Amino acid sequence: MKNKSNQKTVNVIKKGISFGTCLSMVISYTAYKSIGWAIVHGCLSWIYVVYYLLKYAHTIF
Template structure:
Protein backbone atom coordinates (compact mmCIF):
# COMPACT_ATOMS: atom_id res chain seq x y z
CA UNK A 1 0.00 0.00 0.00
CA UNK A 2 2.80 2.45 0.78
CA UNK A 3 4.35 1.99 -2.68
CA UNK A 4 1.04 2.91 -4.35
CA UNK A 5 0.67 5.93 -2.10
CA UNK A 6 4.17 7.21 -2.89
CA UNK A 7 3.59 6.88 -6.64
CA UNK A 8 0.42 8.95 -6.41
CA UNK A 9 2.10 11.59 -4.28
CA UNK A 10 5.14 11.96 -6.52
CA UNK A 11 3.40 12.35 -9.87
CA UNK A 12 0.46 14.21 -11.28
CA UNK A 13 -2.91 12.60 -10.89
CA UNK A 14 -4.80 10.74 -13.57
CA UNK A 15 -7.43 13.50 -13.72
CA UNK A 16 -4.82 16.17 -14.35
CA UNK A 17 -3.10 14.12 -17.05
CA UNK A 18 -6.41 13.41 -18.77
CA UNK A 19 -7.46 17.08 -18.60
CA UNK A 20 -4.12 18.17 -20.08
CA UNK A 21 -4.40 15.62 -22.90
CA UNK A 22 -7.96 16.67 -23.75
CA UNK A 23 -7.10 20.35 -23.56
CA UNK A 24 -4.06 19.92 -25.79
CA UNK A 25 -6.01 17.97 -28.40
CA UNK A 26 -8.72 20.63 -28.51
CA UNK A 27 -6.77 23.90 -28.13
CA UNK A 28 -3.11 23.13 -29.02
CA UNK A 29 -2.04 25.61 -26.31
CA UNK A 30 0.29 24.91 -23.42
CA UNK A 31 -1.22 27.71 -21.33
CA UNK A 32 -4.74 26.30 -21.68
CA UNK A 33 -3.42 22.81 -20.94
CA UNK A 34 -1.81 24.01 -17.71
CA UNK A 35 -4.97 25.84 -16.68
CA UNK A 36 -7.22 22.89 -17.45
CA UNK A 37 -4.79 20.52 -15.73
CA UNK A 38 -5.10 22.54 -12.54
CA UNK A 39 -8.91 22.18 -12.68
CA UNK A 40 -8.55 18.49 -13.66
CA UNK A 41 -11.84 16.65 -13.02
CA UNK A 42 -13.94 19.83 -13.30
CA UNK A 43 -12.65 20.39 -16.83
CA UNK A 44 -13.19 16.73 -17.74
CA UNK A 45 -16.81 16.91 -16.56
CA UNK A 46 -17.33 20.18 -18.43
CA UNK A 47 -15.87 18.69 -21.61
CA UNK A 48 -17.99 15.55 -21.28
CA UNK A 49 -21.19 17.52 -20.72
CA UNK A 50 -20.64 20.01 -23.55
CA UNK A 51 -19.58 17.55 -26.26
Protein backbone atom coordinates in the same frame (compact mmCIF):
# COMPACT_ATOMS: atom_id res chain seq x y z
CA MET B 1 -3.70 -1.95 10.79
CA LYS B 2 -5.16 1.56 10.69
CA ASN B 3 -1.88 3.03 9.39
CA LYS B 4 -1.81 0.64 6.39
CA SER B 5 -5.39 1.53 5.53
CA ASN B 6 -4.61 5.26 5.62
CA GLN B 7 -1.53 4.75 3.43
CA LYS B 8 -3.58 2.88 0.81
CA THR B 9 -6.15 5.67 0.76
CA VAL B 10 -3.45 8.31 0.29
CA ASN B 11 -1.89 6.32 -2.58
CA VAL B 12 -5.24 5.94 -4.34
CA ILE B 13 -5.96 9.66 -4.01
CA LYS B 14 -2.54 10.62 -5.37
CA LYS B 15 -2.90 8.34 -8.39
CA GLY B 16 -6.42 9.58 -9.09
CA ILE B 17 -5.36 13.21 -8.97
CA SER B 18 -2.39 12.54 -11.22
CA PHE B 19 -4.51 10.71 -13.79
CA GLY B 20 -7.18 13.43 -13.77
CA THR B 21 -4.59 16.13 -14.30
CA CYS B 22 -2.96 14.27 -17.16
CA LEU B 23 -6.29 13.49 -18.79
CA SER B 24 -7.49 17.07 -18.62
CA MET B 25 -4.24 18.39 -20.08
CA VAL B 26 -4.34 15.94 -23.00
CA ILE B 27 -7.98 16.74 -23.75
CA SER B 28 -7.27 20.47 -23.55
CA TYR B 29 -4.20 20.38 -25.78
CA THR B 30 -6.01 18.22 -28.33
CA ALA B 31 -8.96 20.61 -28.42
CA TYR B 32 -7.16 23.98 -28.32
CA LYS B 33 -3.53 23.27 -29.38
CA SER B 34 -2.34 25.57 -26.57
CA ILE B 35 0.09 24.69 -23.80
CA GLY B 36 -1.18 27.61 -21.72
CA TRP B 37 -4.75 26.33 -21.75
CA ALA B 38 -3.51 22.81 -21.06
CA ILE B 39 -1.78 24.04 -17.89
CA VAL B 40 -4.87 25.93 -16.75
CA HIS B 41 -7.11 22.94 -17.41
CA GLY B 42 -4.59 20.65 -15.70
CA CYS B 43 -4.97 22.73 -12.55
CA LEU B 44 -8.74 22.27 -12.78
CA SER B 45 -8.21 18.53 -13.32
CA TRP B 46 -11.43 16.49 -13.09
CA ILE B 47 -13.60 19.62 -13.17
CA TYR B 48 -12.47 20.28 -16.75
CA VAL B 49 -12.85 16.61 -17.75
CA VAL B 50 -16.47 16.55 -16.56
CA TYR B 51 -17.15 19.93 -18.22
CA TYR B 52 -15.70 18.72 -21.51
CA LEU B 53 -17.76 15.53 -21.43
CA LEU B 54 -20.96 17.43 -20.68
CA LYS B 55 -20.36 20.02 -23.37
CA TYR B 56 -18.96 17.83 -26.16
CA ALA B 57 -20.37 14.35 -25.44
CA HIS B 58 -22.78 14.59 -28.35
CA THR B 59 -19.90 15.01 -30.81
CA ILE B 60 -17.84 12.17 -29.33
CA PHE B 61 -20.54 9.51 -29.51
